[in-house]
Structure formats: C-alpha cells, structure tokens
Amino acid sequence: xxxxxxxxxxxxxxxFSELDTFVTFGLLNRLSAAGWKAELVAPAARVTSMNGVTxxxxxxxxxxxxxxxxVFAGGLxxxxxxxNSAVIDRLALDPLRQLIGGQCSGTLLLxxxxxxxxxxxxxxxxxxxxxxxxxxxxxxxTPFHARGPVATAGGPLAAHYLATWLMxxxxxxxxxxxxxxxxAPVGQRQDWTDRLLSVVRPFVPDR
Numbered sequence: 001x002x003x004x005x006x007x008x009x010x011x012x013x014x015x016f017s018e019l020d021t022f023v024t025f026g027l028l029n030r031l032s033a034a035g036w037k038a039e040l041v042a043p044a045a046r047v048t049s050m051n052g053v054t055x056x057x058x059x060x061x062x063x064x065x066x067x068x069x070x071v072f073a074g075g076l077x078x079x080x081x082x083x084n085s086a087v088i089d090r091l092a093l094d095p096l097r098q099l100i101g102g103q104c105s106g107t108l109l110l111x112x113x114x115x116x117x118x119x120x121x122x123x124x125x126x127x128x129x130x131x132x133x134x135x136x137x138x139x140x141x142t143p144f145h146a147r148g149p150v151a152t153a154g155g156p157l158a159a160h161y162l163a164t165w166l167m168x169x170x171x172x173x174x175x176x177x178x179x180x181x182x183x184a185p186v187g188q189r190q191d192w193t194d195r196l197l198s199v200v201r202p203f204v205p206d207r
Contacts, residue, residue, distance in 0.1 A: 006170050006171070007037050007068055008070070009038075009039060009059065010024060011042070011071065011072045011073065013043065013078070013081050014044075014048055014075070015048070015049070015077045015078075016049050017049070018053060020106065021040070023157070024103070027160060027179060031167065031175060031179055040055060040056075040057040040059070044057065049075075050076050061090050069099040069100070070100045071100075071162065073104075073106050074106045075106070078109065079108060079130055081109065083112075088112055096149075099166055101152065101166065103152075103162055104123060104153070104154060104155065107123045115150050119137075119145075119147045119150065120142075121136050121138060122152045123152060139152075139154075144161035144199055144200065146165055151203065161196060164196045164200045165200045173197075177193060
C-alpha cells in the first residue's frame with residue numbers, strides 16, 4: 001500500500017543550522033513520488049543560515065499549523081525566538097493530529113510550546129543548559145528520543161534519525177528503508193540504513 005501524501009513544515013529562522021535543515025529536507029523529499037512535500041517555513045520570505053546561505057521560504061510560519069508534520073531546526077538565535085511571544089503566538093500545533101520534531105536548539109521551541117511535558121528530550125550540548133532551565137529532562141548521551149507523536153534529536157548530524165522516524169511513522173518501514181537506501185553512502189548501504197533503523201525502532205509503534 002503506498003504511503004499517504006504528507007506535507008511537512010520545516011521551521012527555520014535567521015541563523016538556522018544548514019545540517020539540521022537540509023539533511024531532513026532532502027531525506028523527506030525522497031518520498032516526493034508518493035506525494036510527500038517538505039517545505040521551508042519561516043516568519044519572513046527569506047532567511048539566512050548561520051554560515052551565510054540565504055534561502056527563500058515558500059510558506060509562512062502559519063503553514064506549520066496545518067501541516068501533517070512539523071520539524072523545528074536549530075539555529076543561532078533560537079533562545080531569543082523562544083522568548084518572543086510575537087513569534088510563538090503564531091504557532092498552534094496539535095500533537096493529536098501532527099507529528100512534531102525538534103532538532104538541537106529547536107527542541108527549546110517544543111518546550112516553549114508545551115509539547116514536551118515530562119518527556120526526556122535529546123538536544124545538543126550547547127542547548128542543554130537552556131533546556132534544563134526550561135524544566136526539561138535532557139536525555140544525556142542519546143541522539144534521538146520520541147514519545148508518541150513528538151520527537152527530539154541532538155546534534156546536527158542526528159537529523160537523519162528525525163527524518164527516519166518521520167518516514168517510518170507516516171509512510172511505513174518499507175518506504176522509509178527505500179528512501180534511506182537511495183541516500184546511503186556507496187558500499188555502506190546495508191550497514192548505514194540498518195543503523196538508522198535500529199536507533200529509531202524503539203520509538204515507532206507497531207504498524
């Protein structure tokens with residue numbers, strides 16, 4: 001059975017992390033033939049990354065409220081954004097109908113939106129003090145953690161775990177494996193894909 005078409009909002013702000021953003025973006029759009037579409041979402045029509053890459057963002061921030069899945073990338077200014085009610089109040093996410101993920105400092109936005117509750121969260125080393133200050137239990141030495149429809153990943157290169165979780169949850173194991181195999185390093189396809197799936201497997205309900 002083919003996967004259900006899915007629209008994904010990847011939320012970015014000025015100073016966003018390229019790895020957090022584009023690894024997830026590229027992997028999820030491997031399912032474009034099945035109707036999936038991951039799109040960059042921001043408060044402005046154009047944003048610039050932490051290393052000076054400027055991109056157009058085709059969807060407004062409010063698109064995250066209607067997307068089937070939402071991913072918050074990390075970035076240089078996430079802490080200030082989390083304290084900016086003018087931005088946060090534009091978001092009305094619903095874990096009852098959406099899959100929601102946070103990457104590195106993007107996990108702080110999940111906390112700010114009240115999406116983590118008592119769930120342990122993975123985040124990067126630099127963001128850990130902010131998460132602790134926000135009252136979140138940080139899952140040390142764990143690159144990925146999820147409970148139900150909410151997931152967190154720590155470290156920019158943990159983005160492939162978050163993408164794997166989203167694809168597996170919404171499209172099934174076969175489609176996720178196919179997408180990962182297409183992106184795998186030559187000569188390492190089986191090992192690379194198996195490793196990603198083994199990290200995510202404990203957090204995917206039986207389908």
